[in-house]
Amino acid sequence: MPHPYEELKSLVEAALQKAGASPVQASTTALALLAAEASGLPSHGLSRVPMYVGHLKAGRVVGDAVPVIKNQRASAVLIDACNGFAFPACRLAIDEAIARAAQTGIAIAAVTNSHHFGMASYHLDAVASAGMVGIACGNSPAAMPAAGGKRPIFGTNPIAAIFPREGKNPVSIDLSLSEVARGKLMVAAKKGESIPLGWALDSDGNPTTDPKQGLEGSMLPMGGVKGAMLALIVELLVTTLTGAHFGAEADTFFEDEGNQPRLGQAFIVIDPTALGGTAVYGERIEALLAAMLVDEGVRLPGQRRFDLMAKAGADGGIDVTAATLDAIRALS
Structure with a gap:
């Protein structure tokens, strides 16, 4: 039975505000978590509320932080999240990047702290x-x-890209750079199941099929060396240009106690009209997608997410597990 969207939003906001988040921090965070839940990604959805509440109470997040522009030029802007939740700072970064790209053709907006x-x-x-x-x-x-190493040094460092289409859902690509999500090891550990070789290393750097040893050790990057190099690219982009913490300087998210993570994000926005133009862009993207779809079984990236979001809207709510809902109600 779907739960009404506004009811869920109010519950999440109440839980976050009770723990010390400002109304703006709570609202923007609730919107992002609900979007993930509606998109079929509960690992990044409402199950995160207890973690966020714990971080607020432990001082790992500044609940009343207001993101500010720290440095800027025509096509570049650095946003300081001031150790608050990421979502208000990322919203400001995206708004700035869109506005600047409309003027200059391309813009980068980065977020620190x-x-x-x-x-x-x-x-x-x-x-x-x-x-x-x-x-x-x-x-x-x-x-x-x-x-070639065995110590955890990079995060799973996600990368996403989006390509708009005229009158249709955009192509939306989103992937983390580990072979599998860390959450899969957590689930296997709870169930007492083994994991395939190639997912993780134990604390001594040896391949393991024991999810508990993998959680104490490190995740393996997808594609081996290539995945590790992509993770390095992300790490350098969002830290050296912003002053943000390296992943190895940020304590795990899965504990309430720890430091303020001070992580970094970067967003690049490109206006097609500044290059080949809208007509060229539209023709080229549709031609490529049509060629892809000739093969039966090809699914365009992001379409499942948009379909699930549309279904949630049509159903008037979002399906949430009883355990998740009970946990949020208890916190709110």
Whole structure:
């Protein structure tokens, strides 16, 4: 039975505000978590509310933080999240990037002193609505080793991209750079199940099929060395240019106690009219997608997410597990 959207939003906002978040921090965070839940990604949805509440209470998040512009030029802007939740800062970054790209053709907006930024593709929906192409990336607490190493040094460092289409849902690509999500190890550990080789290393750097040892060790990057290099690119983009913490300097998200993570995010926005033009862009993207769809079984990236969001809207609410809902109610 779907739960009404506004009821869920009110519950999340109440839980966050009770723990010390300002109305703006609570509202923007609730919107992002609900979008992830409606998109079929509960690992980045309402199940995160207890974690966020714990971080507020432990001082890992500044509940009344207001993001500010720290540095800027015509096509570049740095946003300081001031150790608040990521979502208000990311919204400001996206708004600034869209406005600047409309003037100059391309813009980058980066965020520093930030927190968990949830589903990366969520932030780019506004970019596609503006008829622009967007790229997003961010780092996270260390979970993966560098190529050839065994100590966790990079986060799973997600990358997302969005490409608008005329009158249709955009192409939306969103992936983390570990072989599998860390949450899969957590689920396997709870069930007492083993995991396939190639997912994780134990604390000594040896391949393991024991999810508990994997959680104490490190996740393996997708594609081996190539995935590790992509994670390095993200780490460098969102830290060296912003002053944000490396993933290895941020304590795990899965504990209430710890430091303020001070992570980084970056968003690049491109206006097609500044290059080949809207007509060329539209013709080229539709030609490529049509060629892809000739093969039966091809599914365009992001379409499942948009279908699930549309279904949630049609159903008048979002399906949420009883355990998740009970936990939020108790906190609110």
